[in-house]
Structure formats: structure tokens, C-alpha cells
Amino acid sequence: MPSDELLTAFIDGELNAAESDRIEKLIASDAQVAERFDFLSRSDLPFREAFEPVLAAAPSAKLTAMLAAIPSASEQRKATSGVSRRGFLSAIAACLVVGVAIDRAAIGISRSLRKPDEASEWRAVVAEYLSLYTPDTLSAPAGNRAQQVVQLSEVGSKLGLTLTPEAVALPGIDFKRAQLLNYDNKPLAQIAYLDPESGPMALCITPSTKGASAPDMENRRGMNVVYWSNATLAFMLIGHLPIDRMKALADGVRGSLAA
Structure with missing residues (x-):
């Protein structure tokens, strides 16, 4: 399943010919990929x-x-036809x-x-991205524990962080998938969850040079965010739950990842 970022780049005509052909074949052969492509294409408004x-x-x-x-980063890329x-x-x-x-x-x-302020800019990008999610976005089965271990291991290896299903578990909230995105030429891990009551949530992690900082809170695009960092990584937990509940969940996963 290609990431939303890759599908959006395909929609916008920003992939090279080989990668574009690969995505086109996936859309033609895989119903799940085709459904996600159709969903993202509907946001291509005039x-x-x-x-x-x-x-x-x-x-x-x-x-x-x-x-x-x-x-502009776009100045470093080969110009493509159209807008x-x-x-x-x-x-x-x-x-x-x-x-x-x-x-x-x-x-x-x-x-x-x-x-831009590096410490807050990436959180703004994540909030913008997650605001497009609906429960249907995360309706696919999460897979068994072995599959989850593989996903988390691949994502964690890019960050130098050991990720396990137990370490990232949120009580009462379903783990759905772990995927690796790219922000500002750095890996950005997104661990997605689906809360039965409030909808999509995500724990996101990216490299940072800002140093360790204690948890803080903010609101972005109608979602509550708890964010913190250690010596090398920045973390954020974002979702629609009340801020006190988000803080409690963040404290739990923060402790698990530091163990």
C-alpha cells in the first residue's frame, strides 16, 4: 500500500516516469489502492x-x-508541466x-x-495532513502482532529507535499502521490509531537537533497536541480527545519509549 504522500505526488504529476508507472499499475490491480487514490483525488478541487x-x-x-x-524547495526540483x-x-x-x-x-x-521554527513547523505539517483523515482512512485491518512488529521495526530503524507494539500501545485505542513519511528531507514516522469515539489519532516522530524538552500542549486544526523531545528526536501525539486525556496517553507512551 503506497503512502498518502506518494499517491498525492502521483496525482500532482510529481513522480518520475518509472515510479508513476508503478503506482498506475497498483491502482489498476489493487482495489484498496484504487479506493485510496479515488479518495485523495476528490480533494483535487478547482x-x-x-x-x-x-x-x-x-x-x-x-x-x-x-x-x-x-x-524554495521546489526550485531544486525539475519543473514539471502544468500547475x-x-x-x-x-x-x-x-x-x-x-x-x-x-x-x-x-x-x-x-x-x-x-x-520557520523547526520545532513547530513539522507539527503544523502533521496537523494539516492528519486533518484530512476520517475513520474510513484507517478502516483497513491492522494485521497480526507479527505484521505490526515488522512495520514498527522498519520505521524505527530509520530513526534509531526501538519500536514495538507494546511500547506504542495506547489503552482503549486501536493501533492501525506504522508508516514512514518524509519531511524536509528527514524521516518522519507516523504511527496511526483509531479511537472508537474521537476518530483518527497519530504518534509522530522525527529527528531533531533542538535537544530535550519537557511535554507541552497546543491545539492545531481543531486537534489537541502533546509534544516533547529527547536529545535526538522530536515526538508529538495528536488527536481529537480532550487535552487531559491526550496528556495522560502521551505520558504513558513517553515512558514506554524511554524505558
């Missing part, structure tokens, strides 16, 4: 048409000059400079118009 009046009213010359001075959703959303984010509040561009504006 953003250009929707924001055309806003872009027409923006001070184009000034914004173009500002954007030209901002380093992807990601590229277009990054462009309309500049409209926030003149007070146009576009929630969809919140992550883009933080990257484009200010020097």
Missing part, C-alpha cells in the same frame, strides 16, 4: 478558479519580487501579505514569509 478574483486584486509586482527572494495543487497553494499563500486570510495556505505562508 483552487485556481476559486481564488482567481483574489489573485487579480493582489499587488502582483510586489508579491513576485518578495517570492523571488524566498528560497500542481501544491504549487498553486504556495502561490496564493502570498496573498496573506495583504491581509487575505486563506486557511488552506497556512503552512505555505509560514514557509514563505518568515524563517
